[in-house]
C-alpha cells in the first residue's frame with residue numbers, strides 16, 4: 001500500500017502549498033499519528049519553511065531543504081570547483097557554462113552544485129511531495145537574495161520521460177543529468193536519515209531505465225548518470241566513460257562535443 005501523508009495546518013500557516021493541496025489537512029498534532037508522515041510549516045526567524053516529518057526507528061525525524069546554508073552551502077563553498085567529479089562528468093571546462101536539465105531533481109543538491117559551477121539548470125521532479133519541499137527551498141533562497149538562485153534555476157513538477165519528449169529542438173539542453181533512486185545495499189542507520197525520509201516519500205524508481213533512451217535522444221552533447229558504485233548501468237547501456245567517486249559513479253554518454 002502506498003504511504004499516506006497529511007498536512008498539519010496551524011493558525012500561522014493554515015494553507016498547504018499548491019502541490020500538496022490534495023493531502024488531508026489535520027489541525028491537531030495528535031491526528032498526524034494516523035499517517036505515515038506529515039508536512040507542516042516551521043517558523044525560522046519568522047519565515048515559513050516547509051518540513052516533512054515521519055517516524056524512523058521509533059522517533060520522529062524531520063527535514064527541510066535549505067539551498068543557502070548547511071550541507072548544500074558547504075558543498076558549494078568547499079566542493080573543489082571544476083575539479084570535482086560531477087564537473088568532470090559534465091565536461092565543464094574552457095569556460096563552458098552549459099544548460100543542464102536535471103531529470104531527477106530530488107533534493108536539488110546536485111543541481112545546486114552545478115548551478116554554483118556556472119551552469120543554468122532546469123529541474124524536473126515527479127513526486128509532488130519532494131517537489132513541494134524543493135520549491136519551498138527555492139523560494140526561500142530567492143527571498144534571501146542569494147544571487148545564484150535568482151535566475152537559471154527552475155523547477156517543474158512532472159514526469160521527465162514525458163516532459164523531455166515534448167521539448168522542441170530549441171529547448172533541448174546541452175546536458176541531461178540523471179540520478180534515479182537505487183535500492184541501498186542495506187537499510188541500516190548508515191543510510192542517512194534524510195535519504196530514508198525521501199525513500200518513504202518516493203519509494204524506489206523501478207522505471208528508471210526508461211529515462212536513458214529519451215535523455216540520449218534529447219540532449220545536445222552528453223547525458224550524465226549518477227549511480228551507486230555497486231549499481232549496474234542504467235538500461236544496461238554501456239557509457240562512453242565512467243568517473244568513479246566515493247561510493248558513486250558518474251556514467252557519461254558522450255553524444256557530440258561543443259565547438260568553442
Ligand SMILES: C[S@@+](CC[C@H](N)C(=O)[O-])C[C@H]1O[C@@H](n2cnc3c(N)ncnc32)[C@H](O)[C@@H]1O
Pocket residue numbers: 103104105106107108109110111124125126127130158159160161179180181182202205208211
Ligand atoms: C536520488 S533522488 C535525486 C537526488 C538529487 N540528485 C539530489 O542531488 O538531491 C531521485 C529523484 O528522482 C525523482 N525521479 C525519478 N524518476 C523520475 C522521473 N521519471 N521523472 C521525474 N522525477 C523522477 C524521484 O522522485 C526522486 O526524488
